[in-house]
Amino acid sequence: MVDIKYYTTILSQTFSPCGNYLITGNNYGILTVYNLKNELQSGNDFKDQNLSVGGRSYEFEMIRKMQINSMESGEKFLIIGGVGLIVGVDWDTIIDNNFGENSKVEPLSISWSINIPSPKDSMLTIDVNCLILNKEDNVLYAGCGDNTVYAFNLECGDVMQKLEGHSDFIHSIDKLDDTIVSASEDGSVMFWDVRSKDYSSKIIPSSNPEIKRPNLGNWIGSVTITKDWMLCGGGTKLSLWNRSMAAPMTVYNCVEDSGIHVTKLMDETLYAGGCSKYFYQLSFTDEILCKIETSPVTVFSCVNQENPFKVTCLAGSSYKIDICTNLNYKMTTLGI
Amino acid sequence: MSEKPSQSKPIIVRNKESEVDIYTAVAKYEEKQTSNRDENNDSAIYFNTLHKWQDIMKWNYELKNKENSPKEKLEEYKNDVIHLFLILKKLNRLDKIRSKQKKDLLNKKKQEIDSKHLQQENLLNELFYLKKEISKCLQYKSSDSDIDLVPLETFCLESPDSADYIDKLKSGLINEHDLHIKRLQWEFEQRQTQQQQCDEVEKNKETILSEIQEESRILQSILPMLKDIRTAAQPLQQSFGLAPCQARSYADIVNLLPKPLYYLYIQTDAYRVACKSKFTVSINGDEEEARRFDSNKNNVVDTNSDEEVDVPKPKKRHHKKSRTDTKSVQQKSLLSKHPLSVKLTLSLKNNTQFVMEFFYLVNLNLITVTVTSSWSGFSSSYSRELLSPSSILDALFSGDNGKESPHIVNFHQLEEEKTEFNTMEVGKPYIWAQSICGLDFLNPSVPDFLISRNHIAQVLKAINNRLKTRLSLITQLDCSDLERRFSVNGVNLTSVLSPWNTMAWENFIKLEYCKPHVEFGTVTENDLLFKRVINYKTATLTVVMVIKCDYPKSNPIFTLQLNMPTTNEGMSVLNSTNNNSVRELEREINVFHEQIEDEDINEMLINIIGRLVVCFEVMMETWGHSDFPKTKTILYNIRGRARNHPFKAVKHHSGIIFEHR
Numbered sequence: 001m002v003d004i005k006y007y008t009t010i011l012s013q014t015f016s017p018c019g020n021y022l023i024t025g026n027n028y029g030i031l032t033v034y035n036l037k038n039e040l041q042s043g044n045d046f047k048d049q050n051l052s053v054g055g056r057s058y059e060f061e062m063i064r065k066m067q068i069n070s071m072e073s074g075e076k077f078l079i080i081g082g083v084g085l086i087v088g089v090d091w092d093t094i095i096d097n098n099f100g101e102n103s104k105v106e107p108l109s110i111s112w113s114i115n116i117p118s119p120k121d122s123m124l125t126i127d128v129n130c131l132i133l134n135k136e137d138n139v140l141y142a143g144c145g146d147n148t149v150y151a152f153n154l155e156c157g158d159v160m161q162k163l164e165g166h167s168d169f170i171h172s173i174d175k176l177d178d179t180i181v182s183a184s185e186d187g188s189v190m191f192w193d194v195r196s197k198d199y200s201s202k203i204i205p206s207s208n209p210e211i212k213r214p215n216l217g218n219w220i221g222s223v224t225i226t227k228d229w230m231l232c233g234g235g236t237k238l239s240l241w242n243r244s245m246a247a248p249m250t251v252y253n254c255v256e257d258s259g260i261h262v263t264k265l266m267d268e269t270l271y272a273g274g275c276s277k278y279f280y281q282l283s284f285t286d287e288i289l290c291k292i293e294t295s296p297v298t299v300f301s302c303v304n305q306e307n308p309f310k311v312t313c314l315a316g317s318s319y320k321i322d323i324c325t326n327l328n329y330k331m332t333t334l335g336i
Numbered sequence: 337m338s339e340k341p342s343q344s345k346p347i348i349v350r351n352k353e354s355e356v357d358i359y360t361a362v363a364k365y366e367e368k369q370t371s372n373r374d375e376n377n378d379s380a381i382y383f384n385t386l387h388k389w390q391d392i393m394k395w396n397y398e399l400k401n402k403e404n405s406p407k408e409k410l411e412e413y414k415n416d417v418i419h420l421f422l423i424l425k426k427l428n429r430l431d432k433i434r435s436k437q438k439k440d441l442l443n444k445k446k447q448e449i450d451s452k453h454l455q456q457e458n459l460l461n462e463l464f465y466l467k468k469e470i471s472k473c474l475q476y477k478s479s480d481s482d483i484d485l486v487p488l489e490t491f492c493l494e495s496p497d498s499a500d501y502i503d504k505l506k507s508g509l510i511n512e513h514d515l516h517i518k519r520l521q522w523e524f525e526q527r528q529t530q531q532q533q534c535d536e537v538e539k540n541k542e543t544i545l546s547e548i549q550e551e552s553r554i555l556q557s558i559l560p561m562l563k564d565i566r567t568a569a570q571p572l573q574q575s576f577g578l579a580p581c582q583a584r585s586y587a588d589i590v591n592l593l594p595k596p597l598y599y600l601y602i603q604t605d606a607y608r609v610a611c612k613s614k615f616t617v618s619i620n621g622d623e624e625e626a627r628r629f630d631s632n633k634n635n636v637v638d639t640n641s642d643e644e645v646d647v648p649k650p651k652k653r654h655h656k657k658s659r660t661d662t663k664s665v666q667q668k669s670l671l672s673k674h675p676l677s678v679k680l681t682l683s684l685k686n687n688t689q690f691v692m693e694f695f696y697l698v699n700l701n702l703i704t705v706t707v708t709s710s711w712s713g714f715s716s717s718y719s720r721e722l723l724s725p726s727s728i729l730d731a732l733f734s735g736d737n738g739k740e741s742p743h744i745v746n747f748h749q750l751e752e753e754k755t756e757f758n759t760m761e762v763g764k765p766y767i768w769a770q771s772i773c774g775l776d777f778l779n780p781s782v783p784d785f786l787i788s789r790n791h792i793a794q795v796l797k798a799i800n801n802r803l804k805t806r807l808s809l810i811t812q813l814d815c816s817d818l819e820r821r822f823s824v825n826g827v828n829l830t831s832v833l834s835p836w837n838t839m840a841w842e843n844f845i846k847l848e849y850c851k852p853h854v855e856f857g858t859v860t861e862n863d864l865l866f867k868r869v870i871n872y873k874t875a876t877l878t879v880v881m882v883i884k885c886d887y888p889k890s891n892p893i894f895t896l897q898l899n900m901p902t903t904n905e906g907m908s909v910l911n912s913t914n915n916n917s918v919r920e921l922e923r924e925i926n927v928f929h930e931q932i933e934d935e936d937i938n939e940m941l942i943n944i945i946g947r948l949v950v951c952f953e954v955m956m957e958t959w960g961h962s963d964f965p966k967t968k969t970i971l972y973n974i975r976g977r978a979r980n981h982p983f984k985a986v987k988h989h990s991g992i993i994f995e996h997r
Contacts, residue, residue: 003858127976215902258914275915275916297919317916
C-alpha cells in the first residue's frame with residue numbers, strides 16, 4: 001500500500017499571531033501546527049535528522065476532511081478557506097504546547113463559518129482559493145472558484161461586495177490600500193477599486209507573445225502589487241508590469257519553470273516559485289539573485305515573517321516544508 | 337305372682353312414677369338392698385325360714401292326718417306358708433343379684449391380671465434383648481489391629497501433620513488412641529490414591545491391549561495379501577532379473593524422518609485425509625542413506641567430546657594444503673541436509689503440479705523449502721515471474737520472505753563459519769515452514785507437535801490462496817479487452833495498451849519517477865515489477881506497476897511517466913517529480929481506491945487498470961491541448977489552485993460524469 005502521506009499537497013500556510021507557530025493545511029483536510037521555535041533551534045544546532053521527533057508538531061482534522069485551500073491569520077481567529085466554506089477557529093483551541101504530546105488527530109473546533117452557496121442549477125463546488133484579511137476594518141477578501149472575489153464583513157459575516165468579471169476561477173488576489181488585484185485561470189489580471197463594483201483595469205499577459213507559453217496555457221497563478229509594480233505569472237512567463245503604463249517591464253526568461261504559483265515583491269527583490277526545482281530570488285531586471293532547491297514538486301505557498309524571528313516557509317505538492325531563515329539557502333525541512 | 341309382693345310393700349310404690357319405670361326402680365332398689373344388707377344375716381333368715389317351712393309342713397301333715405282337723409288352723413298354716421315362700425323368693429332374688437355382681441367383679445379382676453401378665457412378658461423380652469445387645473457390644477472387637485499400618489517413623493516423615501500429633505501426644509492433649517486414628521486416616525488416604533492409580537493403570541492397560549489386538553488383527557489381515565502380491569510379483573521380478581523383493585514396511589521410512597519432517601508428514605497426511613484436499617504427501621530420498629545417517633549421528637553424539645580435542649592436530653598438519661578445502665567441507669556440513677525430505681504435491685487444473693519439498697538442515701536445525709512446478713500454457717514473461725518457484729511463496733505471511741534463517745543462533749553459526757546462506761541451493765527457510773514442522777524459533781531445540789498441528793491448516797490454506805490469486809492475477813494481466821469492458825459502463829476508451837512486461841529491480845531504481853517510492857519505503861526489492869505503455873492519441877503513458885507479494889491484501893502501486901508532444905513539435909517528459917497533474921493521477925490511482933462491494937478478486941486489477949486508463953484520458957482531455965478533444969462528460973476542466981483534473985467518476989442518470997475530488 002502507498003502511504004497517502006507521500007501524495008500530500010500543502011496549499012496554504014500561515015503564522016500564528018505570536019509568530020512562534022507555523023500552521024499548514026493540506027489536501028486531505030489535515031491542519032498541522034509546527035512549533036517553529038523548537039524546529040529552528042534544533043536547526044541551529046545542525047541536528048536535522050532529529051527533527052519532528054514526537055511532540056513538535058500536532059494535527060487537527062477539518063470538518064468533512066475538506067481540502068484546505070487557503071488560510072489567513074486574524075487577531076483572534078485562524079481563518080480557513082475550504083470548499084464552499086470559510087471557517088474561523090479560535091487560536092486558543094489550536095495553539096497550546098501541551099497539544100504536541102497527543103499524537104491523535106483532533107477535530108477542529110470551529111467558532112464561526114460562512115457558507116458560499118453554489119450558483120443555482122450547478123454542480124460547482126466553490127473552492128476558496130485565496131484569502132486576504134484587512135485587519136483595520138475587519139474585512140475578509142476571498143478569491144473563489146466561482147470566478148468571484150467576495151468581500152465579507154467579519155463582524156456579521158455578510159457579503160459586502162461581490163467582484164464579478166472573470167470567466168474562470170480565481171487563483172490569487174492581492175490588496176494594496178483600496179486596490180484589489182486578482183489573477184484568474186482565464187488568463188487575465190484585473191484591478192478593482194474596493195469602493196466600486198466593476199474592475200478598473202484588466203491586463204491579459206498572454207496576449208503578449210513574449211510572455212505566452214502555449215504548452216502551459218494562459219492561466220495566471222499568482223499576482224502581487226506594489227505602488228508602482230505588478231508581478232504576475234502562471235502558465236505564462238513571470239513578468240513585471242509597470243502599473244501606470246500597464247505594460248510589461250521585464251519578462252523573466254531566466255526562470256526555469258512549468259507554471260508559476262507564488263510571487264512576492266519585497267524590499268526591491270522579487271520572489272517566485274511554482275512547478276520548478278527552485279525557488280527564485282530575482283532582481284527587477286531579468287537576473288537571478290539566488291535560487292533555492294525546493295522539496296515540493298510545485299510550490300503553492302510561501303509565507304515569511306520578520307518577528308519574532310526572520311523565517312520563510314515554502315510548501316506545496318509534498319509532505320515536506322522547506323524552511324529558510326536566510327533566503328540564500330535552505331535551512332531545514334519540516335514534516336519528514 | 338311377682339306383682340303381689342311388690343304391691344304388698346307400700347315403700348316400693350312410695351314415689352309415684354310412671355308405670356313403666358316401676359320395674360327398673362324396683363331392680364335398682366333391690367341392687368341397693370343387696371349391698372346394704374349383710375349376706376350372713378340373709379342366710380340366717382333363709383335357714384330360719386326353711387326351718388319354719390319344715391315345721392309348718394310337719395304340723396300341716398299331722399293336722400291333715402287327724403280327722404276332722406279344724407279348718408281355721410289349716411287356713412292359718414296356708415297363709416304362713418305363703419308368707420314364708422315370699423321371703424324365700426325375695427332372698428333368692430337377692431342372692432341372684434349378688435352372685436352376678438360377684439361374677440362381674442371376678443371378671444374384672446381377671447382382666448387386670450391378664451394385662452399385668454402381658455406387660456410383664458414384654459418387659460422380660462426387652463430385658464432379654466438388651467442383655468443380648470450388651471453382650472454383643474461387650475464382645476465387639478475392631479479389626480483395625482489387623483491392618484498393617486505404616487510404621488510410626490515413616491508416618492512421621494510422610495504425613496504433613498504428624499509432627500503436630502506427636503507433640504500433642506507428648507504434651508498429653510491426645511492419647512495413643514487418637515494418634516492411632518490419625519495413622520489410620522493417613523493409611524486410608526494413601527490406599528485411596530493408590531487405588532485410583534491402580535484403576536487408571538488398568539484402564540490404560542486395557543486400551544493398549546485392545547489397540548494391540550486391533551493392530552495385530554490388521555497386520556494379520558495384511559499378511560496373506562502381501563504373500564499374494566509377492567507370489568504374483570515373483571515371475572515378473574524374475575523376468576526382469578531382479579532379486580525377489582525384501583519385505584519392507586512403509587512405516588519404517590516415516591520413522592527414519594527427522595522429528596520436524598516427521599511431524600510435517602503426519603500432520604499434512606492427517607489434514608489431507610480430514611479435509612479431502614487435493615494434494616499428496618510423499619517421502620523422498622534414499623532410505624539406506626538415512627539409516628546410515630541415523631547411525632552416524634548416534635556415533636557422533638558419542639564421540640563428540642573426543643573429536644573436539646582431536647580437531648587442532650589435523651588442522652596444523654594440513655594448514656597450508658587444504659585450508660579452503662576444510663572450509664568448504666565445513667560449510668557443506670553446516671548446510672547439510674537430512675537425506676530424507678518430504679514432498680508436498682498440489683495438483684491444480686490442467687494437470688499442473690505444484691511441488692514443495694521440505695528439507696531439514698541438520699546442523700542448523702532448520703527447515704527449508706524448494707518449489708518446483710510444471711506450469712504449462714503460460715508464455716508471457718510476467719507469468720513466469722509471477723509463478724517463479726523462487727518467489728511464489730515469498731511473503732505468504734507478512735515479512736516472511738525466506739531470505740535468512742529465523743533462528744537467531746543460525747546467524748552466528750553462519751557468521752562464524754563465514755558461510756552464506758544460499759537459498760538457491762538449500763531452499764528458503766520460511767518462518768511458516770518452521771511452524772508447520774513444529775519448530776519455534778524462540779525455542780528451537782525441541783520440535784513441538786502442537787505448533788505443527790496449529791499451523792498446518794492455516795499455512796496450506798494460505799498456499800492454496802496464494803496460487804489462486806497468482807493465477808487470477810495472470811488472467812487479469814492477460815486481459816486485453818479493457819475497451820469492451822468499459823464501454824459497457826458508458827465510457828468510451830480509445831487508448832491502446834501494450835502487453836505487460838516484467839521489469840528488473842535495477843532498472844526500477846534507476847528511474848527518476850520510481851526512486852521516491854523506494855526512498856519512501858513503499859516499494860522494496862521483493863515486489864514484482866511490471867511495465868506497460870498506454871497510448872492515447874499522441875500522448876504516451878508509461879505505467880510501472882508494483883505488485884506486492886501479498887497481493888491482493890495490499891493494492892498494487894503505480895508509478896507513471898507521461899510523454900506528450902509540445903506545440904513546437906518537441907516532447908515533454910512529465911512525471912510525478914516534475915509535474916503536478918501526473919502526480920495527481922498517481923495519487924488518484926494509488927490512494928483513492930473505490931470500494932466496490934463484494935468486488936471479485938479476479939476483477940480487481942482489471943478494474944484498477946481500467947480506472948487508470950479512464951483517468952489518463954480524462955487528464956489529457958482536460959489538459960487544454962488541441963490534440964485531445966473532449967469525449968467524456970466533464971463539468972469543469974480544471975479547478976483549484978493546484979489545477980486539479982476531474983478524476984472522480986460519478987454515476988449520473990445520463991451516464992458517467994467526471995468531477996473533482
